[in-house]
Amino acid sequence: MTQSEQLFAQAREVMPGGVNSPVRAFGSVGGVPPFMVKASGPYLYDADGKEYVDLVCSWGPALLGHAHPAIQQAVHEAVDRGLSFGASTPDEVRLGELIKARMGGVDRVRMVSTGTEATMTAVRLARGFTGRELIIKFAGCYHGHLDGLLASAGSGVATLALPGSAGVTAATAAETLVLPYNDRAAITAAFAEHGANIAAVITESAPCNMGVVEPEPGFNRFLKETTAAHGALLILDEVLTGFRASDAGYWGLSGRTEDWTPDLYTFGKVIGGGLPTAALGGRAEVMDYLAPLGPVYQAGTLSGNPVAMAAGIAQLSNATDEVYAHIQRQSEKLEAAMVQAFTEAGVNHSIQRVGTLFSVAFGTAGEGVHNYAQAQQQEVFRYAPFFHSMLEAGVYLPPSVFEAFFLSAAHDDAALDRVIAALPAAARAAASATN
Ligand code: PLP
DSSP states (O other), X not given: OOHHHHHHHHHHHHSGGGOSSGGGGOTTTOSOOOOEEEEEBTEEEETTSOEEEESSGGGTTOTTOBTOHHHHHHHHHHHHHOSOOSSOOHHHHHHHHHHXXXXXXXXXXXXXSSHHHHHHHHHHHHHHHHTOOEEEEETTOOXXXXXXXXXXXXXXXXXXXXXXXXXXXXXXXXXXXXXXXTOHHHHHHHHHHHGGGEEEEEEESSOOSSSOOOOOTTHHHHHHHHHHHTTOEEEEEOTTTTTTTSTTTTGGGTHHHHTOOOSEEEEOXXXXXXXXXXXXXXXXXXXXXXXXXXXXXXXXTXXXXXXXXXXXXXXXXXXXXXXXHHHHHHHHHHXXXXXXHHHHHTOOEEEEEETTEEEEEESOTTTOOOSHHHHHHSOGGGHHHHHHHXXXXXXXXXXXXXXXXXXOTTOOHHHHHHHHHHHHHHHHHHHTOOO
8 A cells, every 4th residue: 555545545534535625536537646745846745755747836826836945935934923913914015015016906905815715705895895796607617615606616616517516505596697608698698687786797817727718809808898887896816817827817918908907806826825825906996895994894813824925925026027938938838748749649639728827628629618518528538547647657737627737937847858758658548538
């Protein structure tokens, strides 16, 4: 028995499914998940001493690579000053300023601890500000595990092929309208019917939880214009894409050039540098509706935690243009190698990309994936053999075809060469997969 096998057996006696977040259980790819004990640069190390090139990067936060010296140092120094003060600190002001400086339309920032908290608060704030109830979300978008947004959610909900979640009341589910992504006619129709009662549209800035799906040109601007015309708000969820798809998230590749801003953003992952921090931000008029200024309540014992703030500041301060250019270049190099390997093995596929983020979809050549229905119709069964061939060769991919590949500033040519060398055999495994 390997250490990971032993740990997984033990873990299942302690945690449901042996995990603290469902997709880690390898449900859709099968097998025993390696238990990780160390991470450094582009590498992860499991309990059996095996080294992996990591293309998950903690699901996004490790933008600079694991254990980046600047973040480690900032965290060590913060730890030496104490772990949590339960009071205002200079560093939460500083991190808020760094976020404001990069994103258009952010006058105010409120720190929370997880992306779920950020979207939950944004939804409550939108309802409080507009005095309306309905929220529009898109099928295949994941916004965390708050009750109202689990219907047709991506990420682990998609991986487990669930329609939503048990435990969500019918009344709560009825307050969310789920529409197909990239479908302007559906949005126009929903506003025509319910416009006076729609508080907000929430959308992933670019969906990355049904695999990566690019918004059609002008789609987010259309959402902004439509919500504004009906007195509703646009919540742009940049928890995953924020400070990763580009220096200013996916907004930096769309709103910045198209000259629009959402009413509210949600951030997470990268801004915590690997520690639990997330935030919402937006225009002052809306954000100041939050307590203590406004009537919408929100609070958190560990919000703005000083150690997490130090990590976030170190991360964003070191997330330079060169970092994004490097990740873009390396991810394009990897994409090219994947296309070559799949093509040589005769695997029908498409590469889905937004900024530095990409994913693969099977059986979608020529068409690509533009919404959740198409994502679900792909040849999902090809991913598990591909994944396991790569894992065997020491490459840690996301354990679901519905997740993006994440690279970091530490993914140098040596790391990438190992991934590229493993691709031909893995592509052949995908080619010979049967449903
Ligand atoms: N929003 C998006 C777009 C996400 O990808 C995620 C998590 O993956 C969340 C929200 C929820 O964040 P967290 O897992 O920190 O609660």
